[in-house]
Amino acid sequence: MNPEILRRVIQALVFVCDKPLTVEQVKEVTGSESADIRRTFEELRDAYAAANSGFLLKEIAGGWQFMTDPEMAPHIKAYVQQRDQKKLSGASLETLSIIAYKQPITRAEIEYIRGVNVDGSMKTLLEKGLVKISGRKEVPGRPLLYSTTKFFLGHFGLANLKELPKLAEFTEKDIELPESLQHKPSELLGEGEMPETIPSSEPEAAADGANEEAAADETR
Numbered sequence: 406m407n408p409e410i411l412r413r414v415i416q417a418l419v420f421v422c423d424k425p426l427t428v429e430q431v432k433e434v435t436g437s438e439s440a441d442i443r444r445t446f447e448e449l450r451d452a453y454a455a456a457n458s459g460f461l462l463k464e465i466a467g468g469w470q471f472m473t474d475p476e477m478a479p480h481i482k483a484y485v486q487q488r489d490q491k492k493l494s495g496a497s498l499e500t501l502s503i504i505a506y507k508q509p510i511t512r513a514e515i516e517y518i519r520g521v522n523v524d525g526s527m528k529t530l531l532e533k534g535l536v537k538i539s540g541r542k543e544v545p546g547r548p549l550l551y552s553t554t555k556f557f558l559g560h561f562g563l564a565n566l567k568e569l570p571k572l573a574e575f576t577e578k579d580i581e582l583p584e585s586l587q588h589k590p591s592e593l594l595g596e597g598e599m600p601e602t603i604p605s606s607e608p609e610a611a612a613d614g615a616n617e618e619a620a621a622d623e624t625r
Contacts (some may be wrong), residue, residue: 406437411445415469425468493529500526501535505557505569509539509550527551535560 406414414435419426431442446469450462463472473481493501500523503515515523530536539552553566563569 406435408441408445411435411437411441412449415442415445415449419462419469419471422470425464425466425470427468430468493533494526496521496523497526497529501530501553501557504530504536504551505553505566508552508566510552511542511548511550513548515551 415426415431418431418434422430428439428442428446431437432439435442446462446464450464450469453460453462458474459477460471460473462469465472499519500515503518504510507514507518512523512527515527527536531538534554534556536551536557537554538549540550541547542550557563558565
């Protein structure tokens, strides 16, 4: 393969790869010699370092990966803190309220009460640490159960769940689950513990409104 094309291919592959990209992986894709691939990686590494850009190409864990320049750490930290302080959308607040009052609860049960898909809201709540996976429902399929976290209590200034405000606009009967969704989990996991198998990530669903999340996600 032409050296310039190989250079561009490697940059593209490193960019899309979620793990360190190995010489062997590039060889399988391009058919180039291992020595040529390694030399290209090293040339790219030196070029990025000389360019004094905000990111670097580094060899780690047997492969190559883009990494931010350590000098950018204070700015990245400020950005992350600002992002995490953004308000929740109405959809996420509704989902969080249902979990708070009905926990532990499965995703299907939340969707039954809300009447819409909650993938987007659940992803947001899990990322912000307001909700955790707390166990599995003992039914076929053993769906995951969700509960609020200690961070949730601290964030909303609650000593415990008993301090949650009373439901003013509707009664407990209004959010009562049908018999098919009733559950009494036999075992819940402790704070910080994780079940045996957890989905890595889930796409935000259109029904829950990715646009709704973005529009409502404004700074406090």
